[in-house]
Each structure stands twice: as C-alpha cells, then as structure tokens.
Amino acid sequence: MRAGRMDAFPGKRLRSGRSFAGAKLSQHAAARCHLALPAVLPWQGLYKADQRFGPGVETYPDGSQDVGLWFREHLIKLCTPSPGGFSLLSYPEFSSFLTHSAARISLAEEAETERGLQEGQDPFFYEYKRLLLHDDLTLPPEMCVYSTDSEHLPMTSSFRQELDARIFLNDIPPFVEDGEPWFITNETPLLVRIQKQTYRFRNKPEHSSWNMGAILEGKRSGFALCGPKEGLAMEMILKAEEGNHDWIYGVLKDNFASADVADAKGYTVLAAAATHCHNHVVSLLLDCGADVNKCSDEGLTPLSMCFLLYYPARSFKPNIAERTVPKPQEPPKLPVAPILSSFMDTNLESLNYEVNVPSQGSYELRPHVLGSQERGVSQGTRLSGKSVDRRSSSLKGDSPLVKGSLGHVESGLEDAPRNTNQRPPCSAETNLESNVCVCSFPIELSQAMLEKSAQSHSLLRTASPSPRTSSSDKGTIRRMALSMLERKRRWRTIQLLLRRGADPNLCRVPVQGLFLAVKAGDTDGVRLLLERGARTDVRFPPQLGALTPLHIAAALPGEEGVRIVELLLHAITDVDAKAADEDDTYDPGRVDLLPSSLKLSNEPGPPRAYYGTHPPLPEEGGRTALHVACEREDSNKCARDIVRLLLSHRANPDLLWSGHSPLSLSIASGNDLVVKELLTQGADPNLPLTKGLGSALCVACDLTYEHQRSMDSRLALIDRLLSHGADILKPVTLRQGEKVAVGTAVDYGYFKFFQDRKIAHSPFHTLMPAEREAFVARKRLLEYMGLQLRQAVFAKESQWDPTWLYLCKRAELIPSHRMKKKSPSLPKGLDVKERKQIPFFKFCYQCGRSVGVRLLPCPRCYGILTCSKYCKTKAWAEFHKKDCGDLVAMGRSALRLAARLPLLLSAKARAWGSGEGTLVSRNLSRFRPLSQHFQMGLLGGGRQGATEAAWLFLTYCGSERLVLTLAGDTTPSWQSWNMDLWGLS
Ligand SMILES: [Zn+2]
Ligand SMILES: [Zn+2]
Structure with a gap:
C-alpha cells in the first residue's frame, strides 16, 4: 500500500525548483500510512513506517481475533487482564503518594519536538541544523546525488508540510486538536509513541469500522474469540509466573510472541517472572529483548514491583521525619x-x-x-x-x-x-x-x-x-x-534486574525505590541502589513534606541509620535540602500552657554595651536532615553520629525551622550528646531564634522541655552553653498579645515559669508532691540563671572604671529616688548629662529579672537594684554586705569632693579671670580635652556652671585613673587629691 502512495509522487518539484526525483518518501511522511479496508480483511489497524504500530485487530478464517496494541508482527499489549496481575490497589498505604497526574497528549507539542531543534537541550546541536528551520535556506541543488540513503535526507518544515498535504489529500489540515486531549495511560516511551500515533488517527473515518477506542481502553468484550497470538501471549504471562523457562524459551525461539508482551494493565511477562523471583526466566526474557524498564499502566516497572514486595510497609522503621513514631503517651x-x-x-x-x-x-x-x-x-x-x-x-x-x-x-x-x-x-x-x-x-x-x-x-x-x-x-x-x-x-x-539495566530512578511509583530501602533501614539495599545510580535528590510529594531520603535516614533508629546517612552523603546529596514543612511547628505537645502572668511593659532590655555583636538573622525554612537528627529523642548515640556526619559534610548548623535551630532542637529533645557535638563543631549558641524562642539559653531554661533531663544535667547544659560563648546578656524580646518587653534569658525563664500558673502561684503546701518537686527544680534553675546573669554583669562592669560607673548609677538612681525621699546630702545641680554616662542595665542583682518587676536601689549605696524584699535580703546576705560599705565610702568621698569643689573653684575663678588663673589653665591643659569643660564651666559664670564643670572634671579624672591628693582628705578609696596641682590650696 505504501508503495502505491509512493507512486503518487514520482518526482516532486519544490518551490525552489530543486528536484527530488526518485527519492523515497522519508520515514516521517510514510509514518502516516494507515489502513482502512473492509472488515473481511484479516488485518485492521495502524501502521507506522511500514510496520504495525498501534491498536489493531487480526481476524482469522475461523473467526477468532487477535486484539491489542501491535508492534511489528507481535502484540505487545493485550486487552485482557492477567489473573495474577500486580496492582498498587493492594498497597493502600501508598495511596497518598499517588499524586502524579498523567501527562496529556498534545499534537502541538509533538510537532515541536519532531522538528528536534531545541538548541538548549540538544547536546549535538550544530549550526547547520538551524538551516532546516528556515525555508529560505534550502538544500544545495542536486543534493540527492550526494546521498546514497534517500530515507534520511533532511527536510525543511515546509517541505514536510507539503508532503503531508500530498499524502493526506482530503485531510488538510490533517491533525486537528479537537475535543478533549487524551491522558497517556502508560508512560513507557514506546507506548507513549503508540498512543500519540493513535491519537492522530482517532477521528479518521477509515478507522470507525473497528473499535480502536475499545482496544486502547482494554475492552475486549466487543470482539470475537481470542486468536492464537493473543492466547499465546496470555499463556506466556502465566508461564512466567510459574517460572516455566523451557516453555517460554520454546515460544520465543520460534518468535511466536514478543518477549515484551503485557496484559491489559501493562503487567508484562518480565514483571510476572520478576515478581515471582524466577531469575532464569527474567534472564531469558531480557536476552530476548524484553524492555527491563517497561512500566505498567500504574507506572510500575518490574523493579518497582520487586521493591514493593521486598520492602513491605511493616518493615519500615518509625521515624520522626515522616512523623510515624507512635506518640509516647499511648x-x-x-x-x-x-x-x-x-x-x-x-x-x-x-x-x-x-x-x-x-x-x-x-x-x-x-x-x-x-x-x-x-x-x-x-x-x-x-x-x-x-x-x-x-x-x-x-x-x-x-x-x-x-x-x-x-x-x-x-x-x-x-x-x-x-x-x-x-x-x-x-x-x-x-x-x-x-x-x-x-x-x-x-x-x-x-x-x-x-x-x-x-x-x-x-x-x-x-x-x-x-x-x-x-x-x-x-x-x-x-x-x-x-x-x-x-x-x-x-x-x-533485584540485583539481577539492576545488573541488566533496570533504572532505579524509574521506580518512582508509588515512591522512589531508594525511599523504600531507606525507610526499611536496609543498608545493603541503599548501597546497591546508589551504586546503580539512584538519585538522592528525589523527594516525597509536597503534601507529604517533600522529604528527601536523607531526612528519613537521619531519623532512622539504630546503627543502620548512621550507615545509610553516610552512604547517602557519599553520593551526591544536598545536605541542606529543606523539606516543605516550614509551616509546621515543633511541638512535643506535652505541656499545655496558659498566657504568662508576667506583666510586660516595654522594658528596654540590656543596653547595647552589655552584649556582643548581633549575628545576622538566620535563614528560616523547612527542616533539614540536621534538624531531623537533632529533633530525635531516641538512640542518642546514633543521633549524635548522624549529626557528626552531617556536620562533617558541611551541613549548615545555623538554619531555622519552626523558630528552632538544630542546637535548640537538640536542647529541647534532650540529647546532650548532640548539643555537645554541635557546640564543638561551631554551631552559634547566640543564634537568634524566631517565633518568640529567644536563644539557645532560653530554650535551655524553658519549662516546656524540662522533662527531658535531670536538674543537674540542665545546670550542666547551661554551663556548657555559657562556656561555648552563649551570651546571657543578649536581649530577648518577650511578647504576649500586644505587650512587648525586652529582657534576658532569665526573664524568658520567668516568663515561661509564670505560664504554668498553678505551680507558680499556688501556695507551696497546696501543691501535690510531684508539683512541689517541679516547683523547687524550676526555682533552682532560675536562681542559677540569675547568678550567671549577675556574674556576667559584674564581669562587664569590671571593664569600666568603678568610680565613674558608680557615679553614673547614682546619678541615674538618685534623682528618681529623691522624688520620694529627699536626700539632704546632695548638692544641687549634680545631674550628670546623659550623653556622658556609662549605660546602666537595670535588673535585680539577686534574681536577675528585669521585666515585670519594680526595681529599688539599695538605700545605703545606690549601687545595686533589687526587685523585692526577699531579693534584697538575699542579695545582702550573699554578696552585697561586703560591697555595700565600699560603695558607700566611694560615694561619700566623691560627694564630699563634689560639694567642696564648686566653692574652691568659684573662688578661684574670679582670680583666674584677673590673670591668676594661668597656672590653672596650664595644668588643666594636661587633661585636654577635659579642660575645655572645666573652662567652659568657669567661664560660663556663676556657681552653677562651676559646680557642673567640677563634677564632670572629677568624674573624668576618675575615669582617667589620675592619682590626686586632696589636701586634708584621707578617704581610702580616693587615695589622694592634690589640690596643689591646680594651685588652689
Ligand atoms: Zn529579684
Ligand atoms: Zn548597698
């Protein structure tokens, strides 16, 4: 038939006038050949390139029919299902994974690809290929002379269209998109081509006589009894299940059937042999040309079926990556x-x-x-x-x-x-x-x-x-x-299939084979798959969290988890791949807390000078494998080993998920081995956390996670964080509704403490024994934190001059205090200008709180603040009894000076104005630029100005650590103050 068509074009004159006389039509044009003959004929069906290609019916003299999809002389897909077929329906646990929607057939797309000129994707793209795109650029004259193979002469697209138009005389345009496009029912490449071929001819009147649609849908009922080829093919699937090697060998040897034949659901002979572990049959079929990667209509390759059988769902280890760990309560x-x-x-x-x-x-x-x-x-x-x-x-x-x-x-x-x-x-x-x-x-x-x-x-x-x-x-x-x-x-x-070329990456239904092996914790399986090129960048569907194999491996209990993580990391794996669970919250969900009873009233928090530089806000997103490993509450050692592996492969320890960093997750999950590992490998203990979590120290004193470790190990954890540079003076923002306050980790601890209102506010004797225990433990932890905070503040304050610092504190505390209690000892005008002050962090020196408390200074020395009578007494007993006297003495001498200086200075100022002040100014120049203030004060006139200047000078002198002697004053803290220096005595 095709020859007849050929004859219709004995020689074509193209636009350009070049002759293609005698050239056989290329495969492309002939591909559109098809048959439409009366029903009496033995064969009805589609052809491509002179071969049967697509749905077809062969009728035999006895009336029986072979129905199905044909490829060359054999059926490759039947219209009847095999009784023992393999179906995903028996795996309901994977139903949520079946999200892959079937591709649609689109002719426009096909035309595009047939032109085959995607410059970006074609690794063999050469400049001359572009010629075929442009009809202006035609082939050289008499080109056919140079080509011995006229089948493969290139065609321009217009020439191609012209040929189409000649062949399909009555059908121009031959292929119109009309009606609903079809879904591709089987994604094996050969079958996709068959389906596309069928789609083109679906509406041709010649094909209405035999039921093409029914064949595609696998409906056999409308046809006559099953013919010999069909029977043999079905028999072969059954024999493959039995493992009857010799029978199959006989059939294939004489070429009675295709080694690739499948039933109506795409269940192939190879799949039948493989799922029943008949390796000799598998080998035979592959030797006879069966496609090892041919998939069923459900998208399962023989290898996927073997994996599903080899890793039944109950072999999967519970893991927190998928949240399949049973709740500990039940x-x-x-x-x-x-x-x-x-x-x-x-x-x-x-x-x-x-x-x-x-x-x-x-x-x-x-x-x-x-x-x-x-x-x-x-x-x-x-x-x-x-x-x-x-x-x-x-x-x-x-x-x-x-x-x-x-x-x-x-x-x-x-x-x-x-x-x-x-x-x-x-x-x-x-x-x-x-x-x-x-x-x-x-x-x-x-x-x-x-x-x-x-x-x-x-x-x-x-x-x-x-x-x-x-x-x-x-x-x-x-x-x-x-x-x-x-x-x-x-x-x-499985080994045989992989060895014979089965692509592990095609096992993607219902889920990649690698996932099954990882979920089952099968080290050998994972190793084999990776050796065979399984990709590690595969993911669960987004609605299941888009987890990667690494996420699941990091959550596997036991040693195999460690080994699998190692294997995966040695394959090319993105160690920081994020799951799509950025909206999930980390919620061990064991403590149900009310809003805190702590009052927040815009406390400013520690001044800038008290804490180190703020690291930039970390990146926040879904969980990484490191998060998963840190979140684990089981097998601490294995989790630690996994964390070590991940970190050694440059996992980023400073990514946030659900507000948590890996470090804070490991604190929350109670795995101190992981905490240690992270800190020694350089995780930043000061990383700011989001969602109101503050920092790692806050999480460490958060009562939500207190059940994870004993009291002693909680204290040790705080020590460890501090020794790795955690800054307890870092500001922590507390929020409750509209209210905001900035405090420290200690305030965070109290904030949480007051969320458990029953324990925080009930009288101690009304608590149950367990509650009492909790109360005592929480108090102890918070006191310890308070102690650490005080020590940090003292360490900070020791960097400044004690006198100057003290004067600043006093200056800041006294005026407010004086409002209530008039202090007669203070001369007027002793206000220190704000700009010259050492910033002063106001917190309770005993308990460490700075938010939601009313702070009162020590009435004797104004050197420290406390929040309550309890704290005041305790502070006195613990440390302030010793310091208070020193501070008072320091204050007294400074005040005495301050009180005396103005008189002296103002007296001398007058003299200075008349020329006697030269000595003063010369000496003062040694203290440039401080002297400017002094002179300003003097020249500013009046007692007020001189007082202020003297005060400033005094305090600056203190800060410069001058040793001065003050005549007649032997206060020990101010060793000497030599007024002679100024010529004022
Ligand atoms: Zn206090
Ligand atoms: Zn005091």
Whole structure:
C-alpha cells in the first residue's frame, strides 16, 4: 500500500525548483500510512513506517481475533487482564503518594519536538541544523546525488508540510486538536509513541469500522474469540509466573510472541517472572529483548514491583521525619514489633501473600495470621522457643545479625524490650494461639535458628519454589525458612534486574525505590541502589513534606541509620535540602500552657554595651536532615553520629525551622550528646531564634522541655552553653498579645515559669508532691540563671572604671529616688548629662529579672537594684554586705569632693579671670580635652556652671585613673587629691 502512495509522487518539484526525483518518501511522511479496508480483511489497524504500530485487530478464517496494541508482527499489549496481575490497589498505604497526574497528549507539542531543534537541550546541536528551520535556506541543488540513503535526507518544515498535504489529500489540515486531549495511560516511551500515533488517527473515518477506542481502553468484550497470538501471549504471562523457562524459551525461539508482551494493565511477562523471583526466566526474557524498564499502566516497572514486595510497609522503621513514631503517651500495642520488623517481614511477607491481607503500614503484627495455624503448629513454635531459649547463652552474639538487633534493642526503645524480657519466655500456660506470636520469644535466637533452617532448606531442592504451594507446609520454622529463602531470592532478582539495566530512578511509583530501602533501614539495599545510580535528590510529594531520603535516614533508629546517612552523603546529596514543612511547628505537645502572668511593659532590655555583636538573622525554612537528627529523642548515640556526619559534610548548623535551630532542637529533645557535638563543631549558641524562642539559653531554661533531663544535667547544659560563648546578656524580646518587653534569658525563664500558673502561684503546701518537686527544680534553675546573669554583669562592669560607673548609677538612681525621699546630702545641680554616662542595665542583682518587676536601689549605696524584699535580703546576705560599705565610702568621698569643689573653684575663678588663673589653665591643659569643660564651666559664670564643670572634671579624672591628693582628705578609696596641682590650696 505504501508503495502505491509512493507512486503518487514520482518526482516532486519544490518551490525552489530543486528536484527530488526518485527519492523515497522519508520515514516521517510514510509514518502516516494507515489502513482502512473492509472488515473481511484479516488485518485492521495502524501502521507506522511500514510496520504495525498501534491498536489493531487480526481476524482469522475461523473467526477468532487477535486484539491489542501491535508492534511489528507481535502484540505487545493485550486487552485482557492477567489473573495474577500486580496492582498498587493492594498497597493502600501508598495511596497518598499517588499524586502524579498523567501527562496529556498534545499534537502541538509533538510537532515541536519532531522538528528536534531545541538548541538548549540538544547536546549535538550544530549550526547547520538551524538551516532546516528556515525555508529560505534550502538544500544545495542536486543534493540527492550526494546521498546514497534517500530515507534520511533532511527536510525543511515546509517541505514536510507539503508532503503531508500530498499524502493526506482530503485531510488538510490533517491533525486537528479537537475535543478533549487524551491522558497517556502508560508512560513507557514506546507506548507513549503508540498512543500519540493513535491519537492522530482517532477521528479518521477509515478507522470507525473497528473499535480502536475499545482496544486502547482494554475492552475486549466487543470482539470475537481470542486468536492464537493473543492466547499465546496470555499463556506466556502465566508461564512466567510459574517460572516455566523451557516453555517460554520454546515460544520465543520460534518468535511466536514478543518477549515484551503485557496484559491489559501493562503487567508484562518480565514483571510476572520478576515478581515471582524466577531469575532464569527474567534472564531469558531480557536476552530476548524484553524492555527491563517497561512500566505498567500504574507506572510500575518490574523493579518497582520487586521493591514493593521486598520492602513491605511493616518493615519500615518509625521515624520522626515522616512523623510515624507512635506518640509516647499511648503504650505501643506490641512494642517489639518495630525492632523485629526486619525479621518479621521476612516471615509475614509470604504468609501475607497467601492470605492476601493488604499491608496497612502499621507496626502491629497480625496474630490472626499465625493464629489460624493448627494446634500442632503452635506446639512446634513453643518447642522451638524452648530449645532456642536453652541455648541462649551460648548463641548470644555469635552472628552479626544477633548483635545488631541486640544493640538496637538496647539503644532504641529502652522500655519496650524490658517488658518483653520480663515476660516468661515460654510458659506452658501462655495462650499461644490467640494473642501471642512467635515474636514474643527471644527473637534473636529464633532468628539464628531460622537462618540455619532457611539455609538448610535452601540447600534442599525439594523446598517448593512457589509461596502458593508452601501454604500447605506445616511448621512455623519451615514456613519462615521458606519466606526467608523467598526474600533472598527476591533480593537476587533485584540485583539481577539492576545488573541488566533496570533504572532505579524509574521506580518512582508509588515512591522512589531508594525511599523504600531507606525507610526499611536496609543498608545493603541503599548501597546497591546508589551504586546503580539512584538519585538522592528525589523527594516525597509536597503534601507529604517533600522529604528527601536523607531526612528519613537521619531519623532512622539504630546503627543502620548512621550507615545509610553516610552512604547517602557519599553520593551526591544536598545536605541542606529543606523539606516543605516550614509551616509546621515543633511541638512535643506535652505541656499545655496558659498566657504568662508576667506583666510586660516595654522594658528596654540590656543596653547595647552589655552584649556582643548581633549575628545576622538566620535563614528560616523547612527542616533539614540536621534538624531531623537533632529533633530525635531516641538512640542518642546514633543521633549524635548522624549529626557528626552531617556536620562533617558541611551541613549548615545555623538554619531555622519552626523558630528552632538544630542546637535548640537538640536542647529541647534532650540529647546532650548532640548539643555537645554541635557546640564543638561551631554551631552559634547566640543564634537568634524566631517565633518568640529567644536563644539557645532560653530554650535551655524553658519549662516546656524540662522533662527531658535531670536538674543537674540542665545546670550542666547551661554551663556548657555559657562556656561555648552563649551570651546571657543578649536581649530577648518577650511578647504576649500586644505587650512587648525586652529582657534576658532569665526573664524568658520567668516568663515561661509564670505560664504554668498553678505551680507558680499556688501556695507551696497546696501543691501535690510531684508539683512541689517541679516547683523547687524550676526555682533552682532560675536562681542559677540569675547568678550567671549577675556574674556576667559584674564581669562587664569590671571593664569600666568603678568610680565613674558608680557615679553614673547614682546619678541615674538618685534623682528618681529623691522624688520620694529627699536626700539632704546632695548638692544641687549634680545631674550628670546623659550623653556622658556609662549605660546602666537595670535588673535585680539577686534574681536577675528585669521585666515585670519594680526595681529599688539599695538605700545605703545606690549601687545595686533589687526587685523585692526577699531579693534584697538575699542579695545582702550573699554578696552585697561586703560591697555595700565600699560603695558607700566611694560615694561619700566623691560627694564630699563634689560639694567642696564648686566653692574652691568659684573662688578661684574670679582670680583666674584677673590673670591668676594661668597656672590653672596650664595644668588643666594636661587633661585636654577635659579642660575645655572645666573652662567652659568657669567661664560660663556663676556657681552653677562651676559646680557642673567640677563634677564632670572629677568624674573624668576618675575615669582617667589620675592619682590626686586632696589636701586634708584621707578617704581610702580616693587615695589622694592634690589640690596643689591646680594651685588652689
Ligand atoms: Zn529579684
Ligand atoms: Zn548597698
């Protein structure tokens, strides 16, 4: 037929006048050939490039029909589903992952790609290719002379259109987009092309006689009885499930069927052989040209199916990355289950297979599966448990697996295994049938036994290869051994598929194979996948948090988590990849707190001079793997190792999620090993946190997280933070509703303390013992923080001159105080100008609070502030009794001077005005520029000006540490004040 069409174009004259005489139409143009012949003809269907390509029906003289999608001489997709097909419907736990919406067929898009000139994407783009885009640029004359292969002569797009127009005479424009575009039902590249080809011809009248649509939809019912090719193809899928190598070999050898044939759902022969672990059949099919990456209509490649079977949902470890860890309040129904999952899934996998219980993603073992066994079986179990138990001491730790599981048990859920151990391992009274399954026994031993059994079974050729037939076996060990054997075989199938070119990155439905291996904590699986080029930048769908494998690996309990993180980091992995959970809040959710009863009234916080420079606000976003590892509350050592690995791969420790930095998360989660690791590796303890969390120190004294560690380790934590440079004087903004105040970490601690109103405000004797304990502990922590704050302030103040500082404090405290209590000892006009003051942080020197308290100075010395009678008494007893006298003396001498100076100076000022002041001014020039103030004061005239000047001078002298002698004054703190220097005596 095609030849006939060819003849229609014996030689074409193109616009440019160049002749293509004798040139066969290129593949492209011929591709549009199709058949439309009366129903009596044996074959109806679509062609492309002279070959069957797409839906078609072959009718035989006996009336039977082969219906399906054809590729060359074979059916590659049938219209009937195979009875044993593999479907995602039996994996409801993954339903939330199925977010991939099918691509649509678009002809416009196709035309674009057929021109094949995407300069950016084409690695072989050469300048001359652009010629084909421009119709002005035509091919050289007589070009066909130079080409021996006229099939592959290039065409300009207009020439192509012209050819189309000639061939499809009545159908111009031949391909119109009308009606709804189709969804692509199978995304295997070959099938996509077939679907597009079909889409083009969907409305052609020639194809209305045979039901093209029904074939595409997999509806076989409208056709006649199944023909020989179809029957053979279906038979082959079944034989592949059985593993009948020789039968399949016979069919393929004589080319009776395609090795790539699939049922109506896209379940291929290869998938059938692979899911049933018939490796020799898999090899045979691949040798015969089956596409190892061909996917089913659900998007599952044979490899994905094997992964789904190899990693059933119950093998997944609970992890905080996905928030699948059961809440600690509710006791786990069967605490050992997650730990033993690696063992149990081997067991239940096959059992499950038989009874066809869909796995639910829960960690609960299903006793009814085992409970359905006969009495004899459980008897066997009991016996095996006993014998195993007796040998426990000798067997302990003799296999790496045993060690692993033991270590895991100890480091992981501390309380869970204890319960199991307390349970009598195999008392005869235990009701084995109803509620206890094999896993209630010391499992590490059964595991060892089973491994041996499995090994011996694997040596026996009599072990039935199919799980179906094994259901008739009696004896739990034998069943388990079989399932273990099965698991090993499946592992070999996975290895074979990968070796034969299966692309692990195409296993993306329902979720990437790498995720399954990581979730199951299977180090070997992860390693194999990474070796085969699995990408690590894959993510969960956004509504599931867009987690990466690294996130989940960082949350895996046990040593395997550490190893998997290491493997992932050695592959090219973005260590700082953020999950899409920036709107989540970190909420251990154990304390339900009211608004604080602390009053906030715009306190300004510590002055700028008291704390170091403010680091820039950190970046905030979703969780990184480091956040996940720091958030963990289980297996502290493993979490620490993971944090170490992440940091050594340059994970950024200063990113925020939910207001928290990794450091503050590890403080909140109670993992001090991680805290230590972060601090030594350079995490900034002063990183400002958002969402009202203040800083790491605030989180450390936050009662929300107080249950995580003992009192002593909380104090040690605060010490550790301080020793790594945490600045307790950093301002912390407190907010409650409209009210705002700036304080320190101590104020944050009190703010939180007053959120638990019952404990904070009830009289002590009305509290329950536990509450009393909490109250005492909180008080102790806050007092400790207050002490640290006071020491920090003292350390800061020691950098300044004590006298000057003291005078500043006094000057600031006295005027306000004097309003209430007139102090006769102060001369007038002693106000120190604001601008020259040392800033003064007003806080309670005893408890450290600066927000929501009324601060009163020590009435004797005005050197310190306290917030209450209690604090005043306590401060006096603890430290101020010693300091107060010194401060008073310092103040007294300064005041005496201040009181005397103006008189002296004003007397001398007059003399100075008349020329006697030269001595004064000469001496004063030594104190430039201070002398300017002095002179200004003198010249400003009057007693007032002189007083102020003298005051200033005095204080400046103090700050310059001058040693002066004051005639007639022997106050010890002011060693001497030599008025002779000024010629004033
Ligand atoms: Zn106080
Ligand atoms: Zn005092």
